[in-house]
Each structure stands twice: as structure tokens, then as C-alpha cells.
Amino acid sequence: LDEKRQTIATVKCKPWKMEKKIEVLKEAKKFVSENEGALGKGKGKRWFAFKMMMAKKWAKFLRDFENFKAACIPWENKIKAIESQFGSSVASYFLFLRWMYGVNMVLFILTFSLIMLPEYLWGLPYGSLPRKTVPRAEEASAANFGVLYDFNGLAQYSVLFYGYYDNKRTIGWMNFRLPLSYFLVGIMCIGYSFLVVLKAMTKNIGDDGGGDDNTFNFSWKVFTSWDYLIGNPETADNKFNSITMNFKEAIIEERAAQVEENIHLIRFLRFLANFFVFLTLGGSGYLIFWAVKRSQEFAQQDPDTLGWWEKNEMNMVMSLLGMFCPTLFDLFAELEDYHPLIALKWLLGRIFALLLGNLYVFILALMDEINNKIEEEKLVKANITLWEANMIKAYNASLAGNTTGPPFFVHPADVPRGPCWETMVGQEFVRLTVSDVLTTYVTILIGDFLRACFVRFCNYCWCWDLEYGYPSYTEFDISGNVLALIFNQGMIWMGSFFAPSLPGINILRLHTSMYFQCWAVMCCNVPEARVFKASRSNNFYLGMLLLILFLSTMPVLYMIVSLPPSFDCGPFSGKNRMFEVIGETLEHDFPSWMAKILRQLSNPGLVIAVVLVMALTIYYLNATAKGQKAANLDLKKKMKQQALENKMRNKKMAAARAAAAAGGQ
Amino acid sequence: GSSSPQGLPLLSYALIFPSRSLAQVGTMSPAIALAFLPLVVTLLVRYRHYFRLLVRTVLLRSLRDCLSGLRMEERAFSYVLTHALPGDPGHILTTLDHWSSHCEYLSHMGPAKGQILMRLVEEKAPASALELGTYCGYSTLLIARALPPGGRLLTVERDPRTAAVAEKLIRLAGFDEHTVELIVGRSEEVIPRLRTQYQLSRADLVLLAHRPRCYLRDLQLLEGHALLPAGATVLADHVLFPGAPRFLQYAKSCGRYRCRLHHTGLPDFPAIKDGIAQLTYAGPG
Numbered sequence: 001l002d003e004k005r006q007t008i009a010t011v012k013c014k015p016w017k018m019e020k021k022i023e024v025l026k027e028a029k030k031f032v033s034e035n036e037g038a039l040g041k042g043k044g045k046r047w048f049a050f051k052m053m054m055a056k057k058w059a060k061f062l063r064d065f066e067n068f069k070a071a072c073i074p075w076e077n078k079i080k081a082i083e084s085q086f087g088s089s090v091a092s093y094f095l096f097l098r099w100m101y102g103v104n105m106v107l108f109i110l111t112f113s114l115i116m117l118p119e120y121l122w123g124l125p126y127g128s129l130p131r132k133t134v135p136r137a138e139e140a141s142a143a144n145f146g147v148l149y150d151f152n153g154l155a156q157y158s159v160l161f162y163g164y165y166d167n168k169r170t171i172g173w174m175n176f177r178l179p180l181s182y183f184l185v186g187i188m189c190i191g192y193s194f195l196v197v198l199k200a201m202t203k204n205i206g207d208d209g210g211g212d213d214n215t216f217n218f219s220w221k222v223f224t225s226w227d228y229l230i231g232n233p234e235t236a237d238n239k240f241n242s243i244t245m246n247f248k249e250a251i252i253e254e255r256a257a258q259v260e261e262n263i264h265l266i267r268f269l270r271f272l273a274n275f276f277v278f279l280t281l282g283g284s285g286y287l288i289f290w291a292v293k294r295s296q297e298f299a300q301q302d303p304d305t306l307g308w309w310e311k312n313e314m315n316m317v318m319s320l321l322g323m324f325c326p327t328l329f330d331l332f333a334e335l336e337d338y339h340p341l342i343a344l345k346w347l348l349g350r351i352f353a354l355l356l357g358n359l360y361v362f363i364l365a366l367m368d369e370i371n372n373k374i375e376e377e378k379l380v381k382a383n384i385t386l387w388e389a390n391m392i393k394a395y396n397a398s399l400a401g402n403t404t405g406p407p408f409f410v411h412p413a414d415v416p417r418g419p420c421w422e423t424m425v426g427q428e429f430v431r432l433t434v435s436d437v438l439t440t441y442v443t444i445l446i447g448d449f450l451r452a453c454f455v456r457f458c459n460y461c462w463c464w465d466l467e468y469g470y471p472s473y474t475e476f477d478i479s480g481n482v483l484a485l486i487f488n489q490g491m492i493w494m495g496s497f498f499a500p501s502l503p504g505i506n507i508l509r510l511h512t513s514m515y516f517q518c519w520a521v522m523c524c525n526v527p528e529a530r531v532f533k534a535s536r537s538n539n540f541y542l543g544m545l546l547l548i549l550f551l552s553t554m555p556v557l558y559m560i561v562s563l564p565p566s567f568d569c570g571p572f573s574g575k576n577r578m579f580e581v582i583g584e585t586l587e588h589d590f591p592s593w594m595a596k597i598l599r600q601l602s603n604p605g606l607v608i609a610v611v612l613v614m615a616l617t618i619y620y621l622n623a624t625a626k627g628q629k630a631a632n633l634d635l636k637k638k639m640k641q642q643a644l645e646n647k648m649r650n651k652k653m654a655a656a657r658a659a660a661a662a663g664g665q
Numbered sequence: 666g667s668s669s670p671q672g673l674p675l676l677s678y679a680l681i682f683p684s685r686s687l688a689q690v691g692t693m694s695p696a697i698a699l700a701f702l703p704l705v706v707t708l709l710v711r712y713r714h715y716f717r718l719l720v721r722t723v724l725l726r727s728l729r730d731c732l733s734g735l736r737m738e739e740r741a742f743s744y745v746l747t748h749a750l751p752g753d754p755g756h757i758l759t760t761l762d763h764w765s766s767h768c769e770y771l772s773h774m775g776p777a778k779g780q781i782l783m784r785l786v787e788e789k790a791p792a793s794a795l796e797l798g799t800y801c802g803y804s805t806l807l808i809a810r811a812l813p814p815g816g817r818l819l820t821v822e823r824d825p826r827t828a829a830v831a832e833k834l835i836r837l838a839g840f841d842e843h844t845v846e847l848i849v850g851r852s853e854e855v856i857p858r859l860r861t862q863y864q865l866s867r868a869d870l871v872l873l874a875h876r877p878r879c880y881l882r883d884l885q886l887l888e889g890h891a892l893l894p895a896g897a898t899v900l901a902d903h904v905l906f907p908g909a910p911r912f913l914q915y916a917k918s919c920g921r922y923r924c925r926l927h928h929t930g931l932p933d934f935p936a937i938k939d940g941i942a943q944l945t946y947a948g949p950g
Binding site for chain 1: 694696711712905907908909
């Protein structure tokens with residue numbers, strides 16, 4: 001029985017014909033299935049046979065389930081088609097997009113099911129409270145398309161934004177605690193995002209292991225250069241040419257490595273390139289600053305006196321700089337002469353710095369507006385007390401005649417409103433996301449599709465070859481697209497606390513973006529001339545995503561902790577700070593001893609101790625990891641040494657044998 | 666080139682302006698004009714070789730034409746007369762190269778492409794060769810030098826003044842009427858008469874060097890008049906810059922040619938990538 005079992009296990013490796021293998025396998029399986037039960041004794045025999053059968057069925061079920069799971073992965077065929085035509089670096093962008101879609105799906109499910117759905121089902125309907133009604137002054141235009149497109153009017157007073165939610169502690173027959181849920185979902189989204197990004201990064205660290213880059217250079221190049229997933233002849237040609245070029249370069253490098261050439265020239269050129277890059281970043285930063293100053297001046301003037309250029313100036317300056325500066329960085333990178341993967345990383349880093357300038361200007365302008373609105377709120381609060389006093393006086397006056405009159409009632413649309421800064425912030429982010437989507441699609445249509453049409457159809461009647469020279473078909477810009485994706489996700493993380501609909505809008509955007517960009521890539525772009533593998537750049541993208549996550553959650557946490565919520569809109573209205581909802585829940589919903597324990601836990605002394613312990617743990621883990629890396633290197637060296645010794649020994653033995661044979665003759 | 670990055674985080678100007686109506690378009694603001702500066706710098710630096718080429722071929726040449734009253738080929742020939750050894754094609758070629766890189770840019774093949782051409786001619790050893798587009802006679806001398814003994818070269822030039830200069834250069838190099846024959850006329854008019862008037866029954870090597878837009882037409886004419894035997898080599902210069910896309914597409918797709926591209930650069934402008942296409946005719950069937 002054991003023999004037959006071993007046959008089944010090893011039949012794949014035997015050098016027989018397929019028919020013979022199948023026959024042997026069938027025979028062995030029949031024998032095993034008939035006689036397996038014989039292993040158990042007596043009554044145990046049937047039970048043993050049953051156990052075996054269940055184990056086999058379970059293994060088969062697991063296998064089918066794995067196949068089903070693999071088939072359920074969305075867009076797998078599309079991405080494989082792109083990978084076969086463009087190589088793995090372009091496909092890595094789409095894999096990143098798909099992963100981002102998964103993360104956003106979880107965020108959407110959280111915000112939709114725990115915030116928007118309960119409010120829609122169990123909250124008070126539209127029109128019942130002042131915060132849920134369009135003000136009288138805006139009622140006439142509340143349903144216009146222009147107003148809705150700007151997310152004003154009816155769209156503003158709906159579950160899409162913060163201001164609609166009521167601050168009652170529980171709603172509905174289930175006593176759903178909406179303010180607590182709102183707060184906790186916001187924190188959970190941030191926590192979940194951190195977890196998932198870190199998990200993805202640590203998973204990739206394991207994959208990174210492999211050959212070191214200094215020894216067996218040519219062996220690695222010969223055996224591992226080819227990308228077996230390429231399915232398109234033109235890409236295969238490109239890959240072939242690039243491998244040949246790679247070999248030529250490596251040979252030249254080997255020869256030149258003897259001569260200590262011009263390391264100073266290379267260093268000087270790299271320094272020069274970085275200097276130019278700083279100059280460009282400084283220049284663009286100053287230009288944006290100047291444009292912001294001018295737009296603040298224009299804001300003081302009457303909007304009707306400004307021309308189209310002045311109104312859209314800051315918008316245009318930012319998009320133009322964002323479009324043209326990366327090509328300039330590309331130009332400077334030619335001075336540096338790095339390997340394409342390293343050059344891509346540098347380019348990504350520089351465009352990141354450029355877009356960070358955009359981001360900070362946006363945040364500064366936003367904080368300005370928030371401060372203005374908070375100041376305005378104080379005035380409105382004072383006005384409302386006056387207005388209330390007037391209304392009561394008028395009501396008493398109207399009641400002075402007859403004692404039975406209509407009860408005191410003011411229509412919610414007539415109540416004066418405070419400026420709801422949270423809704424304003426949410427609206428800004430939603431508008432930004434929507435205009436971002438439109439800009440992306442328009443740029444792809446014009447920059448890629450129309451350009452490809454022009455090159456294809458006007459090539460015959462043009463004096464130079466448009467396909468080979470300028471403008472030619474566009475190559476897919478990996479760095480720009482990855483950065484755009486990362487920064488947009490940062491916007492989502494910043495805005496989803498104030499506009500719970502934002503993850504939903506982002507899901508729509510990513511979904512359509514996947515189809516649209518896949519189509520655009522296959523239809524209008526050509527593979528890059530130098531095709532290189534992007535296996536290690538995944539961690540780089542994730543690292544940048546982590547940085548943006550950190551940078552975008554800091555302002556949100558700052559706003560939650562230090563700014564007072566609006567007094568008349570949102571689930572935290574009436575509180576001094578938003579996080580007080582936790583204290584309130586502890587008081588009302590938890591038994592008093594638990595509340596006492598939790599209050600003790602937030603004792604500063606305890607917190608400092610915990611932080612110290614965490615710092616020590618991090619230091620210890622870091623030291624362990626370093627030690628293990630050193631041990632790894634040591635082992636590698638020992639193995640190399642051993643291999644060398646073996647080689648020497650074999651050579652000596654062969655020489656001795658040859659000498660013996662020659663001596664014998 | 667790479668496409669512009671899509672999807673930038675734009676500042677929503679609705680923070681500052683509530684309405685987005687299109688007011689009248691005035692003069693462009695200086696900030697927006699300055700934002701175009703990176704694009705201008707990029708284009709200037711990336712295509713600086715093309716700008717230099719433009720300056721040398723168009724501007725300086727027309728300037729010198731106006732000043733001296735001679736055409737460029739005539740100036741080149743007068744230089745060759747004074748500096749080169751008659752009867753030595755190699756020395757004449759190096760003199761022309763020297764003149765092109767030091768005095769004026771002669772849009773010729775150049776030493777790099779010339780080496781490829783010579784190697785191919787020596788390899789194929791054609792009995793009869795045809796060249797369309799003599800221009801100043803540089804490539805004519807190259808081919809004639811590498812022809813096997815008894816080989817014959819016919820070269821066609823459209824412009825009579827240039828043809829006169831080329832004729833003088835070829836005779837200065839020491840090639841007689843039988844080895845190299847210069848025909849003045851348009852290529853589409855000469856090719857039908859080659860068999861009858863010039864006794865050329867087959868052309869084992871054809872060099873297309875006149876105008877890239879006419880390559881396809883002339884190739885099809887040659888095929889039509891059965892002037893290409895099986896195994897003939899067709900060489901086409903300037904297939905990448907300025908480029909002959911239709912010609913390359915026809916050669917690759919019609920199935921009668923095996924195509925190979927030699928990547929080089931222009932003489933004195935090695936950064937401008939150009940190529941010579943080598944087509945091997947497989948026969949009409």
C-alpha cells in the first residue's frame with residue numbers, strides 16, 4: 001500500500017510517456033482506494049475508510065474553492081493582457097489601482113452601512129429640522145443642475161454631507177447611536193487604512209529576497225532577464241533589444257571598472273541636476289505663492305469686474321505647472337545617468353515634492369476659510385438669539401387677541417443658519433475629486449487619444465515621420481499616474497470624515513477609471529523602448545502611500561481634536577469638542593465601574609509608560625532584525641566560500657587524474 | 666515622449682469664487698504665461714540638435730548662397746578641386762567630410778553611413794547598381810569604389826545644376842563613362858526607360874537617396890518594370906529622419922521583402938537618430 005502511495009506521489013517526475021503515466025496512476029489509485037480500509041481493524045475499518053473519503057472530498061472542495069476565488073478576482077484578464085503587451089512595470093500600476101479599489105470598497109461599506117444607511121432609514125426625514133432643509137432664500141434654485149453639480153442646494157442637505165446628521169444620542173427603534181457611530185467609523189477608516197498599507201508592505205518585504213547584485217552578474221542576466229509574460233511581438237522585440245543593450249553595457253562596465261574613471265564628473269553632473277531640480281521646485285513654489293496672493297487680492301474685488309483669466313488663474317497655474325514640470329525633471333534626469341528603475345524613483349520623488357506644494361497651498365487656504373467661518377458663526381449665534389426674541393414677541397402679540405391660536409411654529413426653512421464649516425470642507429473635497437476625474441479623462445482623451453489619431457492619420461501628409469519623431473504615440477506615464485492615484489487617495493482620506501459619501505464617489509471613480517485607462521493604454525499608448533521589471537518598486541509606491549496617509553490624517557485629527565464643531569449642524573452639534581461623544585457614551589451606556597477603569601487608563605502617567613515600552617520594543621525588534629540580516633550575510637559568505645573550495649578541490653582532482661593518465665601513458 | 670501626468674490635485678477655486686461663469690477673455694495673466702516656461706525650456710533643450718540642424722542647413726546655407734552666388738554643391742566642388750587628389754576616390758571622400766564638418770554642412774551620407782554602405786556593396790558584389798538621387802556624388806563614389814571589377818553603376822539626378830557638379834566630381838575621381846553613368850532626369854521618368862535606353866536589364870543593388878516621399882513610388886515602378894531580380898538588395902537612406910513611413914510599411918507587409926534596419930545618426934549630428942533600411946527582394950511570386 002505504501003509502495004503504491006509513493007508511486008502516486010512521484011509519477012509526475014518519472015521520464016515516461018503520458019499514456020504510461022496515466023495508466024500507472026489509475027492502477028495505483030484503484031489499489032489504494034480498494035485496500036485502504038484494510039489498514040483499520042474490525043469496526044474501525046469502515047470508520048477509517050469513511051475518514052479517508054471525507055479527507056479526499058475536503059481536499060477536492062478546497063481546491064475548487066481556491067479556483068473559484070482566483071476566478072473571482074476582478075479584471076484579471078485585462079491586467080494580464082496589458083502585462084503581456086507592456087511589461088510588468090505598466091501592469092504594476094493597474095495592480096496598484098485594483099488594490100486601491102479593494103481598500104476603498106471596505107471604506108465605502110463601513111461608511112455606507114454604519115452612517116448613511118441608518119440615518120436614511122431611521123433618522124428624521126428631509127424638511128423636519130432646520131439643518132435638514134434648504135434655506136428659504138435658496139429654495140428656488142435648489143434643484144437646478146448647476147447648483148447640484150456644485151454640490152449645493154438639495155445635494156448639500158442630504159446624507160452626503162456632515163451637516164445633515166442630527167445630534168440625538170440614539171435614533172430609531174434599535175436605539176442606534178449615530179454620533180458615536182459617526183466618530184468611531186471615522187477613526188476606524190483611518191486605522192484600517194494604516195493596517196492594510198502596512199500589511200501590504202510587510203508582505204512585499206518577504207518577496208524581495210533573491211540574488212545579491214554583485215556576484216554572478218552575467219549568470220543572473222542570462223537566466224533571469226527574460227519576461228515570460230510578454231505576449232506581443234513588438235514588446236518581445238523591445239525586450240530583446242533591451243537585454244542585448246544591457247549585456248553590451250555590462251561588458252563595457254566590466255572593462256571600465258578597472259579604470260577609475262570620472263567618478264567626479266558623474267558626481268558633479270548629479271549635483272548639477274539636483275541643483276536644477278531645486279531651482280525648478282523653488283520657482284514653481286514661488287509662482288504658486290504669487291498666484292495665491294493675486295487671487296486673494298481678486299477675492300476682495302467685485303467678481304463681475306474680473307476676466308476669465310483672472311478667475312481661473314490659480315487653477316490654471318497649478319495644473320500647467322503640474323503638467324510641464326515633470327517633463328523638465330525627466331530632462332534633468334538625463335544628466336544623471338542612472339539605471340531606469342532608480343531614475344524612476346528619483347522622478348517619482350521629485351514630482352511628489354512638486355505636488356506636495358499644491359497640497360499645502362490647498363490646506364492653508366482651507367484652514368483660512370475654516371477660521372473665517374468659525375468667526376462668522378459667533379456673529380450668527382448672537383443674531384439668532386435676537387431673532388428668536390423678536391419671533392416670540394411677534395407671536396405673543398398675535399396671540400394677545402384670542403387665547404386659542406395656532407401653536408408657535410416656525411418653518412424650518414426660515415430659521416437663520418450658521419455657516420457649517422464641516423459641510424464646507426466636505427463640499428470642497430467632493431468638488432475637488434469630481435473636477436479631478438474630469439481633468440484626468442479630458443487629458444487622456446486629448447493628450448493620448450487625439451494625439452494618437454493625429455499621428456496615425458496625418459502621418460502620410462507630413463514632412464517628417466510623426467510616429468518616429470515628435471510627437472509620436474505617448475508612452476504610459478507610470479510615475480505621473482501612480483502619484484495622481486496616491487494624492488487622490490490622500491484627498492479621500494482627508495475628506496471622508498466630513499463627507500461620508502466620498503468613499504462611494506471614489507469607488508465609482510476607480511471603477512470607471514480602470515475600464516477607461518485600460519482601454520486608453522491598449523488603444524493609444526506604445527510600450528516603452530526600455531522594458532524593465534518593476535518587482536521592487538511596489539514597496540516604494542506603498543511607502544509613498546503610507547506617507548500621504550500620514551500627512552492627510554494629521555489635519556483631520558487636528559481638526560477633530562482642536563476645532564469646535566458647528567452649533568447647529570452635524571452629529572456633534574452642541575458639544576465643545578467632537579471627541580466628547582466618547583465620554584458621553586461611557587457615562588450613559590457602560591456600567592460605572594467600566595467607566596472608572598477606562599478613566600484610570602487614560603491617566604497620563606500610564607500613557608507615558610506605555611509609550612516608553614513601545615519605544616523599547618521597537619528598538620529591540622530593530623536590533624533583532626539587524627542581527628538576523630548580518631547572520632544571513634554571514635551564511636551567504638560561508639556558502640560562497642564552500643562553493644569556491646569545492647571548485648578548487650574538483651579542479652585539483654581533475655588535474656591529478658589527468659597527470660596520472662598522462663603519466664600512465 | 667511621455668504623456669503628461671493625469672489627475673492632478675487642482676485647487677478648487679470655488680473656495681474663492683462662488684460662480685464659474687465665463688466672463689470676457691482679456692489678456693493672459695503673467696502668472697499663466699510664466700507657467701508655460703518649463704514647457705518651452707524642455708522643448709528647446711530636448712530638440713536642441715534639430716534646431717542646430719535647422720540653423721545650419723536652412724539659415725546659414727541660404728545666407729552663403731546669397732553672399733557667394735554659387736550653390737552649395739558648387740562651393741563644395743571648388744573646395745575639393747583645391748584640396749583633394751584627383752583620381753583618389755577615398756581622398757575625395759575624406760575631403761568632402763572635412764569640408765562638411767568644418768566649413769558648411771553638406772547633407773551627405775557621412776562616414777558612418779558610408780561605411781555601412783561600402784560593407785554592404787562589397788558583400789553583395791552587384792554586377793549592376795542603380796542609385797536614385799546623386800546629389801553631390803558622395804554615395805556614388807562610395808558605391809563605385811566598392812563595385813566588383815566589371816560592375817556598372819547608373820545614377821539618376823533630377824536637378825541639372827547639381828548633376829553637372831556631380832558629373833565633374835565623378836570624373837575627377839577617375840571613374841569612366843562605362844563604370845559610372847550619370848542620368849539627368851526625374852526618377853519616375855527615367856526608370857521606365859532604363860531597360861531600353863540605358864541597357865539596364867536588372868539592378869542587383871538599388872540605393873534610394875532622393876526624397877523619402879518618393880521611395881514607395883519608385884520601388885513600385887522598379888518592381889513593375891521587372892528591374893529587380895530575386896535576391897536584389899534595395900537600400901533606402903533617411904528612413905527614420907525625415908522618415909518614409911509608407912515605404913517601410915509597404916516593405917514590411919507586402920511579403921516580398923526581408924527588411925533590416927541599420928541604426929546610425931546623421932554626420933556631425935550623431936544625436937539625431939536616422940537609419941538605412943536594407944531590403945532583400947524575394948522575387949515577384
